[in-house]
Amino acid sequence: MPDNSKKIEEYIDNALRRSSVYITSANFTSVLMERVAAENKTAIEELKRDRIAKYIIGTFISLTLFVTIIIGYLSGGEVNSKIETTSVRIQPTIETSSNYVQQFVGYIKSFSMGILNYLGLSATPKTLSILLSFLLIFALYLVADRIFLKGRLKTSRS
């Protein structure tokens, strides 16, 4: 009888393969393809927006980097300019704005030095400015990424 049992099993295998398949409704593919077309359009638009967002982020980061370098350069030339300006009379408004920038840079410097000293690291103005630039860029990237890219994904999914 084991042969019979095997035959029945084979028959069951075949019968299961030939068992019912549910058929989708007649307009299933057409409706789906319309949705796919819409999805494709959205995806292309998202890609464009993605690219624009990346350009904006890139430009913003480059500008920040540029401004940071300029500030670093200006603050580095502080001593020389002081010597040179002793004999030259500068307009009071320019002098005041330059003082504000110096104060701002000085504040960031002292703050960062304080942190580095607290961590037991020695700091020079150069390393500090590099470190600050990287931190600033990283923070900006994170913020921009969250606002532009992830926000976009959320809206597209909803």
Added chain:
Amino acid sequence: MFIFSENRHPAPIKKIESCMYDLELNIIRKIKNGEFNVFEQIVEKYKDKAMTLTMRILKNREEAEDSLQEAFIKAFRAIIEGQFEERSKFSTYFYRIVYNTALDNYKKLKTKTYNLIRMDDVSGDSGKDDISFNEMKIDRNRYGACDIYRTDKRAMDIEIRELINEYLGKLPEKYSVILTLFYINDLSHDEISETLGLPLGTVKNRIFRAKEKLKEIITEVYSQESLMEFIYAF
């Protein structure tokens, strides 16, 4: 509505399989390059088999169709966003999306009285405490009429198919989904294990148990003699 798939053959030849795989990859690459219309070929190829799998979980035509549309859209996005890695088989990847989408939709529609048993529920795999499996009711009186007229082989064949369809419809989902993936969707044991996230042994055991139960039902309805006569004549 469902049909009997007459033209499906067991275990396709490996060469054809590899050809189909290449063809599918070609379609996927075209979609990635912006030819989204070729996605229709994938839809046509998979829609009915995927519908059967979705129906096993949701058991409602409209909900199953909605769920399947959602699954196809997810698969399309996965292709264009490059989430689908071409190293794995598309069918395995796609059926995983179909299965997970159907399960998610089932959870959303939980208020309805479905009898879904979690796929990862291993109770009953030992064969002792699987209540829904053991208490599964098949109306045996509906079948076996053609056992009297043994000459009508075609009627018997149709009747056995109906019996199998009723069996698949009433079988707990943790068995029917695996049987569908194996016999209808043509996935291997390994691929089912990967798709459902179940151990290979559990997959094999569930297929074996479900088949044994079906065999038991069939041999209860039809006498061994007429069944053998039918099988040899078939």
